[in-house]
Amino acid sequence: MKIVEKKLPVSELNIRKTALRLLGQNLVSPEVTYIQKTLGTKATQQDLDQNVLAVRELPWAKIANADWSP
Numbered sequence: 001m002k003i004v005e006k007k008l009p010v011s012e013l014n015i016r017k018t019a020l021r022l023l024g025q026n027l028v029s030p031e032v033t034y035i036q037k038t039l040g041t042k043a044t045q046q047d048l049d050q051n052v053l054a055v056r057e058l059p060w061a062k063i064a065n066a067d068w069s070p
Contacts, residue, residue, distance in 0.1 A: 007042040010035065018048045023056070031055045034063045 008014055015035050019027045027035075035051045043051075055063065 005044040005046065007044060008048065010039045010041055010043050010048070012036075014048065015052065018045075018052045022049060022052055027052070027055065030064045034058075 012032050015032050016026055019025065035048075035055055038051055039047060
């Protein structure tokens with residue numbers, strides 16, 4: 001039997017809650033926007049966790065670039 005992970009909305013609130021849980025601090029708006037664009041509208045908690053941790057390792061120029069595209 002395969003366990004299917006529930007998909008959550010990739011909302012600012014869910015991203016910020018994940019960041020507080022994993023990092024003990026909030027992300028800044030460009031980081032939140034980057035994660036939303038990367039994941040789309042729905043993702044698993046594991047996907048959210050991975051992206052919140054990964055965004056802090058990315059160069060700032062990639063996150064803050066207004067012309068960012070996937």
